[in-house]
Amino acid sequence: MLEVLDVSKIFPGVRALDRVSFRLAAGEVHALVGENGAGKSTLIKVLTGVYQPDEGELRYQGEKAQFGTPMDAQHAGISTIYQEVNLIPQMSVAHNLFLGREPRNRFGLLDEKRMHHEAREILAGYGVTADVKRQLGTLALGAQQMVALARAVMIDAKVVIMDEPTSSLEPREVETLFGIIRDLHRRGIGIIYVSHRLDELYQICDAVTILRDGRVVHTGKLAELERIKLVSLMLGREMSGSFSAFKESDPEVSDAPPVLRARGLTSRRKLHDISFEVRPGEVVGLGGLLGAGRSETIKAIGGAYPLDSGDVQVDGVDLKKPTTVRAVKAGIAVQPEDRKAEGIIAGLSVRENIALAVLPQLSRFGLVSDAKIDAIVEKYMTRLRIKASGPGQLVGDLSGGNQQKVLLARLLATGPRVLLLDEPTRGIDVGAKAEVQSLIDELAAEGLGVVLVSSDAEELIEGADRVVVLRDGVVVGTLTGAEVTTEDLMATIAAGGNQ
Amino acid sequence: MTTQVAARPAVNLKGLSQYGVYLAILLLVLYNIFFTPYFLTWSNLRIQLIQVAPIVIVALGMALVIGTEGIDLSVGSVMALAAALIPLYLGYGVVAAILASLVAGVVVGLINGVLVARVGLQPIVATLALFVGGRGLAVVISEGKLKDVRNPDLIYLGSGDLLGIPVLVWIAAALVVVVAFLVRRTVFGRRLLAIGGNRPATELAGLPVKRVLITVYVLCAVLASIAGLLSVARIQSSDASAVGLLIELSAITAVVVGGTPLTGGKVRVLGTVAGALLMQLVIATMIKHNLQPSTTEMVQAVIILIAVYVARERKTR
Missing domain, CATH: 3.40.50.300 (P-loop containing nucleotide triphosphate hydrolases)
Known part of the structure; x- marks a missing residue:
């Protein structure tokens, strides 16, 4: 459904992405992992139209795609939920949910009643029971994240990118999130899931792509990849890599009291x-x-x-x-x-x-x-x-x-x-x-x-x-x-x- | 790397932001010498210096605050408070009156400093409170009346001469030296600049950031109260509703035109003095040539824009 072909992104002095390729199939939950500076955020920004690839191309639903702005990507059906919730905390929950697509009555005015009603129904499915007229900012972070997710899915999303979605969630909320992900999966929506919590990855993801130093070091089915292999692919270095200047650590243990x-x-x-x-x-x-x-x-x-x-x-x-x-x-x-x-x-x-x-x-x-x-x-x-x-x-x-x-x-x-x-x-x-x-x-x-x-x-x-x-x-x-x-x-x- | 290419225009702009204000003063002075009658007379220069002195004193404090990436809008109100307290305490002697107005400065500075450093309010909001409330309080203290001040000692501070130069100008000059010394030679000055340059880093380095910030706001307010009491001494009356009105804008202008960036981390004391002098000269020149005050204001606006544009290169680094 969404394909990245040999994409490179070069910043002054760094090759943030080096001929990166990966495929997201419809209905697939695809884990994207890598340490800091591996290129995950850059890749996400390329997918969502924030950055333009310097080399290579994106293919979306079988056709060559180009997202000039984040708006383009959103209109095409690629929604992103960032680590920090990117909604408007001062506005009500319902307003946030319908921002830019508010239901109108026949005079072209905002139909608040319908908006609140629909918002309540939608959010119930996400385990959010708070009053939809409340200011979003007064909700717990987890609930805010759920609203963001609901909004992302509502925009006829075909691909949802989740960047560390569970970092501010309670365990119970994580369960709700996983329920929603499974539902999206059944509806054929492709999900790119960025997280460092291995347990979560193995619980929810089908496939994995591991980035290191801007390159794809592995991509394939997650079930076929052992945890330890995953970690070593993320952290390890090629044997040909440089060696450190540390001396052999001396094994003698000092008995001095701890400093x-x-x-x-x-x-x-x-x-x-x-x-x-x-x-x-x-x-x-x-x-x-x-x-x-x-x-x-x-x-x-x-x-x-x-x-x-x-x-x-x-x-x-x-x-x-x-x-x-x-x-x-x-x-x-x-x-x-x-x-x-x-x-x-x-x-x-x-x-x-x-x-x-x-x-x-x-x-x-x-x-x-x-x-x-x-x-x-x-x-x-x-x-x-x-x-x-x-x-x-x-x-x-x-x-x-x-x-x-x-x-x-x-x-x-x-x-x-x-x-x-x-x-x-x-x-x-x-x-x-x-x-x-x-x-x-x-x-x-x-x-x-x-x-x-x-x-x-x-x-x-x-x-x-x-x-x-x-x-x-x-x-x-x-x-x-x-x-x-x-x-x-x-x-x-x-x-x-x-x- | 690419720094080579970018370096050239940046250096020119940098030079302009450092010395541009002096160049502008020079040009303006030359113009006036040739085209303005009676410009080069002692009485004219005297008037110019006396008028600019309070602005310089307030701008010094403002420069310190701006160096920490802050701003202090309450300086005009502090001047009014200081002015309002003078007639109340003059009965106990000049020293008591001056002390009372300085204490008012310390109190306001402490409030500003605590709001910014401890409560964590943005400086513009924190000082806005006393910008509004301070003058109100001053008017209440003075019962809304203009009061004449006839104490000869106080009047000497505002209108007297020492070695042929107004006392007011001596005081301003002395404060310039003190503040310049503070910034360049003291631990406090170094810390102030570090906070403006990168507050999280300064905190991690184990510096008493909050204490320094509070001290900066206290200094700024005390300088403003000095300006306030000197204004009373000069005008020989105390009018809380008029003293220091809009001076925060003149002070900020002087600081910015003098090449101190609003982004903090740098304080140009002499530049600030020059900035105040330049704006004073511009106004004086305009008046001497019978231009409307509205024209003067527009010219001031252009100068501010140029100063900010020239200082802009800092951000791109």
Whole structure:
């Protein structure tokens, strides 16, 4: 029904999609999976007319198709439900449902009565029993998602694309959603289902296409693909791929008391009772798929993600309700996943960025000391080999790798006890990647505790001495010693907790 | 990469946004020297400087707030509050009156700062509350009456001279130096710029973001209250319904024309002073040549548009 043939999409410096092909048959529920940056969102945007393919073509219902705008795709019958609900929260449920297609009476005026009546009937089928005159925004997220779904299906959809539809649903609502999907399936509507919850995929999907680095690495029937194979296809790397700069991790386990201890970290829905500890000199990896709660765990420890319960100790001292200020004082340094949005300050110089977190130590009576700043900036620019025209260059003008190094320099300048690194080598070139990896080794050797998050399975395995595996915000296993292998990691991730 | 190609026009625009305002002042001054009678007289320059001083003082605070990617609409109302309090406390002496108006600034600044930093309101909404309410309160305090001020010490601040230059201008100049120093040399200034540049990153870096933001709004309001009390000292009367009316717009204009981007992360103190001077010169030139106020306003609008256009390149980075 919908076919993608050799489609490529090129952004400056990246091939986001590289000759991607896949077929969606009528009445098929097709899983689309891949890690961050694999090209899923780009592919969805090509299918829905947001992007135009640079090469290749789309075929829809047997004919060559071209969607110039998202409107074109919608008119052709391709509906998309995004992760964030894209309806109008201030308008009523019924209005949202009929937006742009409101029923009219014979005077051409809005027929509210009929609209409310029909809305009630339609939504009942989706398990939404709320008053249709209520503002959409006052409904629970799950119910809003259902309204979005109802709307998507109502527009005579032939293809429905669901991007992480269950991320904000309760288990009961997930069941309703699956009921609807089965119904759509019977009516011959094709569904593209994007999710990272393996249990769900195996429950509801017929076929699967796995993307990695913009390429299709596998496409076929889902039932014929073992879980572990699926995970390794998603995360693994070709054997011919580059190797990391990590040294062989030394097997000797230090008996020193843990430098970081996280106990019972719990945050509404996202994290459930996560506990682990890090000893000085140890690199602890956090493994798991996208959305497993790795970034949230790291941020929670750094005081940047609200916790409902649980505590964080550094060197045995409890942080009491971590805040970012307290965490940094206690010696926790967080390198966030999104370097541009949460890491560097692009409009300031290398010098300002490095000195930012330690200004009080580099000043007297609130006046900054140039000499002290220069000394520390010089030290870290040399140590991390930051390539810039000088300390005065704006960080925004540096390459990704050098931006990352500037960020690391800022963290190191605070003299941390624990480094929490979220995807430290993402989006940086091979050379910088190797440098960052050996830096992590060095820092651990100097006695820092390191927590490493990486979607690159090899990097995680080679970098970490121990790997704590998360799924849906729960610790599902810990790999130690000889178990720290990609195979064991894949197996732990793939093993369903509730089969 | 493609940066080479894009770099050339960007650099030119950047230069223009940094030095354009000085160039414009220079051109305007040259024009006036040749075509405006009595322009280069001391009494004329005096008047221009005295008129621009309150705007400069308010614009300094505004520049700090804008540097954090915020805006403060309440400055005019703060001036009115400060003005309204002066006659009430003048009976206890000049110092008490000045302190009272400064305290009003601190209080308003705290309210603005807490609303923005802790409650999380957008700055334009948070400060709108006191923009409306502050002047109302000021009129209530002054019972809606214009009150004459005859305290010689206070009047000296507004109309006196020191070494041949108006005291008012000395005060404004001193505040310019203080704020420039604050931005360039202090921990507070660096933090302010970092917050404007990337607030989530600054928070993650463990900086006391909320405290800095609140301090910025307090500083802005205190500067406005200084401008308010100086206005009273100059006019020798306190009229809460007129003092500082629409000054928030002049201040924002001065900041923007001076090359401080509304997107935060950068504060150009001298540029702000130049921006205020430029707008003052434009108005003065127009008046001297008998042009309608409406024409003046349109010219001001064009200057603002040019300034914003020139500053636009920042966003594309």
